[in-house]
Amino acid sequence: MKLVTAIIKPHQLDAVKEALEAYGISGMTVSEASGYGRQRGHSEVYRGAEYTVDFVPKVRLEVLVDDIDASSVVDVILKTAQTGRIGDGKIWTVPVEDVVRVRTGEHGAEAL
Amino acid sequence: MTTAALLPLAAETPKINEAATAFMLVAASMVLLMTPGLALFYGGMTRAKSVLNMIMMSFGAMGVVGVIYILWGYSMSFGNLQDGSSDVGGVFANPFHLFGLSGLFGQDGTRLVDPFGVGVFIPETIYVGFQLTFAVITVALISGAIADRVKFGTWMVFAGIWVTLVYFPLAHMVWGGGLLSGAANGLSAKLFGATDGVANVLPIDFAGGTVVHINAGMAGLVLALLVGKRFGFGTQAMRPQNVPIVMLGAGLLWFGWFGFNAGSELAADGLASTVWLNTTAATCAAMLGWLVVERFRDGHATSVGAASGVVAGLVAITPACGALSPVGSLVLGVVAGALAALAVGLKYRLGYDDSLDVVGVHLVAGLWGTIGAGLLATSTGLFYGGGVKQLAIQTIIALVSVLISGVGTTVIGLALKATLGWRVSRDVESDGIDAAVHGETAYDISGVSGGRFGSGGAVPTTAHGAKTPEGATA
Known part of the structure; x- marks a missing residue:
């Protein structure tokens, strides 16, 4: 199994969620995140005082998938979240040793 | 509140003016609402870790000043209004003359007062109430200059001493004859002569440019210098934690200000109506003035700028x-907004941490409004062919x-610095003054902070428990 984690622009979340559902992914975890990459932050002005805000709002999307689905899921997210402009985010995949469904105690692929 | 012409009680029994009384009950309530409005205006602009402390500085002022006003504040400011008894060198009236408002209540209920001597009698109790709300907000205004870093106890003591030694005398000097x-x-x-006991050139301070705004703005500047900068200034x-709350506060201030300005006529009449309109005119123009400066200087017309322009105009x-x-009010307003927008940048250049711009907004716009009245007053202003005398007296009362x-606040501020001390510890300031000093935090949005009821138990209490971090005593 693999854990696919994507950091995307918040307003791309709905489109990505729908595309993943259409692909057949039945669950995901989403959390608010903030950070920066090459784009760095942005500036805000309050009463003439300019502040550089380094960490910009992002959404962290996590999906647990079977090994064979991993690269397709990454593709689905990539195609939907990509705007081509700076700040689109990152996607990475890591191996997962085990997954347990809390309600039933099922392990592994059964628990996805 | 133009200059009170003292009128000895007429021989015939004065009759209550019900319209004016109803108006003053509403006006005083509106001015009282300005202080919670100010608390939101300031609270939204502070950092999230100190918003409650900021709000409590305003509410604390309501408590301290409200009590003191009834005990000796009114007596010290206006105690000689009714009987024409002498004051102390024109500086303040006897604080014990009407201590606890004794003497306001006869057999027929509260006595009536006609502060301007124009035959409009209202109960003196609501006049006391109206004036009380002015004292409250003036003290609360100062708090914005020293946000995030001051011991709550020192602030409360300061509020009581400052309102007594600075505000009441100034209110007496300007409005109490x-x-x-x-x-x-x-x-x-003394400068321009008097006719029949009234000065030939009447100083103009209708609702408190000197007593409220120059006074609070100057006190803010002095305290910002005495207390010192926040760490990291x-x-x-230091981003505002909640801009919509700033906007709500500005809206409440604007609404309450109608009570403040129109109410200062002490009658529901034609001048009160003109005052309402002038207040709106200047405020709208000031907001635009601020936004235009921002747009060209910073590239954006901001929400905080709009709220600040509104307050500068008011x-x-x-x-x-x-x-x-x-139309004169439009001119006064647009200049006020632009001037204040430029003035709020001064603190970075001069290096004083007037955290929420009490100086840039209240002192600068207060000075401009007071002096500008000498230019734009339709009857005596320089631009209307009235000569320079009005401008001169306006400049004098402002200075x-x-x-x-400046002097009063310096003395009180230094005395408190040497005794109680102003600053919370550096740890408390960087961790957030709300949790340390008030034992509260403003927001629990995520709901995952954990914990349980009560302070005892096997698990040692931490930040949100009963144990107060060292140096947090207020």
């Missing part, structure tokens, strides 16, 4: 609202107010 009024013993009468980003029109035309507030 003292030195800065048009009374026969006032500065204006000028290097860290401040500037406060002394002048009874003397200008609506005397700066001086009184």
Whole structure:
């Protein structure tokens, strides 16, 4: 199994969620995140005082998938979240040793 | 509140003016609402870790000043209004003359008062109430200059001493027939002469440009210098924690300000109506003035700028609202907004941490409004062919107010610095003054902070428990 984690622009979340559902992914975890990459932050002005805000709002999307689905899921997210402009985010995949469904105690692929 | 012409009680029994009384009950309530409005205006602009402390500085002022006003505040400011008894050198009235408002209640209930001597009698109790709300907000205004870093106890003690030694005397001097009024013993009468006991050139401060705004703005400047900068001032980003709350606060201030300005006529009449309109005119124009400066200087017209422009306009029109035309008010307002927008940048250049711009907004717009009245007053202003005398007396009362507030606040501020101390510890300041000093935090949005009821138990209490971090005593 693999854990696919994507950091995307918040307003791309709905489109990505729908595309993943259409692909057949039945669950995901989403959390608010903030950070920066090459784009760095942005500036805000309050009463003439300019502040550089380094960490910009992002959404962290996590999906647990079977090994064979991993690269397709990454593709689905990539195609939907990509705007081509700076700040689109990152996607990475890591191996997962085990997954347990809390309600039933099922392990592994059964628990996805 | 133009200069009170003292009128001895007429032989016949005065009759209550019900319309004016109803109006003053509403006006006083509206001015009281300004202080919670100010608390939101300021609270939204502080950092999330200190918003409750900021709000409590305003609410604390309500408590301390409200109590003191009833005990000796009214007596010290207006105690000689009714009986014409002498004051102390035109500076303040006897604080014990009407201590606890004794003497306001006869067999027929509260006595009536006609502060301007125009035959409009209202119960003296609501006049006390109206004036009380002014004292409250003036003290609360100062708190914005020293946000995030001051011991709550020191602030409460300061509020009581400052309102007694600085605010009450200044209110007496301007509105109670003292030195800065048009009374026969006032500065204006001495400079330009008097006719029948009234100065030839009446100083204009309709609703408190000197007493409220120059006074609070100057006190804010002095305290910001005495208390010192927040750690990280000028290097860290100190973003407003909740801009919509700033906007709500500005809206409440604007609404309450109608009570403040129109109510200062003490009657529901034509001038009160003009004052309402002038107040709106100046405020709208000031908001635009601020936004235009921002757009060209910073590239954006901001929400905080709009809210600040509104307040700058309200401040500037406060002394002048009874003397200008609506078009004159537009001119006064747009200049006020632009001036204040430029003035809020001064603190970074000069290096004082007036955290929420009490100086840039209240002192600068207060000075402009008070002095600008000498230019734009339709009957006596320089631009209307009235000559320079009005402008001169306006400049004098503005500068005397700066001086009184500056000296008084310096003495009180230094005394408190040497005794109770002003600053919370550095740890408390960087962790957040809310949790340490008040034992509360403003927001629990995520709901995952954990914990349980009560302070005891096997698990040692931490930040949100009963144990107060060292140095947090207020």
